[in-house]
Amino acid sequence: MIGLVAIDGAVRPLAAELHAAWPESSRVHVASRGNCFQAPDAMSFALGRYRRVVAFAPLPTVVSLLRHRHLEAPRGTSLLCVDPQRRWVIPLAGGEDADELAREVQLVLGVTPVFTGYPSSPGHPPITPCPPFVPGTPADAPVLRVVDQEDPGDSDVLVYPRTLVVGIGAGSGAARAEVMRLLTDTLAQEGLDRSAVARLATVTGKAEHPAVRWAASCLTGVPVDEHPVARLAEVPVPNPSGLVGTAVGTASVAEAAALASAPGGRLVVAKRKSAAATVAIARTTVRGRLAVVDLGPDGSDRLGPQALTALRGASAVVGRPNTIETMADLLRPGTRLVAVAVPGTVRSASGRVVPWAYAAQDGTGTAVDHIGAATRLAAHGHTVVLVTDGDDAEPAVPPGPYDVHHVPQPAAEPPAQPAGDPA
Structure with a gap:
């Protein structure tokens, strides 16, 4: 059995996605700041119960829990760290078994394994400077790059500000998988990282649409804005639709909603359509x-x-x-x-x-x-x-x-x- 530890609620969907691939061989444990089962408790429980543990948290957070909370990984335990930004899986203890588990995680989540090459020691996994936390010198120091685009593959230290607003139009027949596939394909085609999505936006009455709620959940629980039809009708958009205007009362839902939730921002991806859904993406300005x-x-x-x-x-x-x-x-x-x-x-x-x-x-x-x-x-x-x-x-x-x-x-x-x- 594999213990999947979500250090906080924001990474719960990522842990749930891995659990969905291994429903019979994994269990999810979510730490919470609001009750007694906090991050140290969750990690301690998992390390004491499972021989294979995958922690979903930034590497410094896992390092801090192990060192400063004096947590120990028993001999033979495989411990992995999965980056919440869906980039890396880093084996911290467990030798070849941990490396093999990292490859299995790669197949499910699409993350890149970062192998340390150091043997593990009981109770103290090797804390080695792995990407993207590599100590540097002025001659070859990583660049502090703040972007909402996908990782270009460099050794830069990337920080993703949540500056993207996704507008969604969903018909009554729009399925959850259809909307999420349209959204993820659009982000991938434009080279945008899903971690940079700050919120979803739609017309009043659609926030509870199952497909919209599912998209919000998959994007780590981002909020959903609703805008009245009259407000959306006032927003200038590049691709108005007469058919949508007749059916809904506004010539645009996805583009107008994205812009309405990004005051002062601009549309960076015009609307994309599937059979029963549309999405558009705006980039907001944040102080x-x-x-x-x-x-x-x-x-x-x-x-x-x-x-x-x-x-x-x-x-x-x-x-x-x-x-x-x-x-x-x-x-x-x-x-x-x-x-x-x-x-x-x-x-x-x-x-x-x-x-x-x-x-x-x-x-x-x-x-x-x-x-x-x-x-x-x-x-x-x-x-x-x-x-x-x-x-x-x-x-x-x-x-x-x-x-x-x-x-x-x-x-x-x-x-x-x-x-x-x-x-």
Whole structure:
């Protein structure tokens, strides 16, 4: 039996897809932040019960659970990590059996196996720098690339902002498989990554259509917007249809709905049709948010509630390796850790290599520091926390299409007063 562990609800559809291929030989366990069965509990349960475990989470999250939560993989256990962005499957323990299981996962999910080539040791899988978390040097550092297109196959560190809105028109006879096949084929033909889809949009009354609900579920539970017919009729579209206008009351559903849910954006894929459905894709403009959290001399031990709230709500946390490595236990699963190494080094203050550390470049090949990496992510609509360690008490953050917020440190507690009157 194979244990499939979804570290949070967002990756549950991916785990369910693998389970559907192996219904008799696998079980799905979903961690939840809202009850007692959280990520460490789910991993501990699976490692104790199954000899083969597949964890669906970013590699840094699995590394953090194993190291910082002191979880152990019993001797002979095969442990794999599947990237939530559907790119990689990485064997972390189990030797040849884990490699073979990775190939089986590849056949089902279409992910690329990344073989470490290192033998496993009981209780401590080899934490090796595997793509896309390869430590680099300024000479050959991966590029920090923020895209909504499919992985071009380079060694770049890719971050997918959710900037795409898919408009859907579904007739009463549209089947779930038909709509999802049309959607996935359209994304593939245009080279767009499904991880970048932020939401679906349709006409009022269609959000509960089985095919629309199924598409939302397959896209990790994205929300579905509904727009009244009168609103859609007001949206200029490149491909209006008189037949649709007569039947529905608006000359466009898919294109108009996508644009209505992407204010200020533009249509990047005109409508595509199947027998009973249409889809169109718009790219929205999103204003990012950049919060600056200074750890100060006390480090993460004296973070106030505002700082903790910012960290737990971030999609990416950026900083030097010696500051970033202390953040893992404070973040929700799936948060991207971007540790920008000082040029020429990839080691933390404690002397060990941080598995997800790299020297970052922008899209032109110019090296950027931790501030540059943070602003680049925020400029693409991400909610980013820039963590500093006191050396950058007031880092010079350039203006951009993002809001900057400096999180104040909690006030120091006053010294305790001696009991009684000193006189």
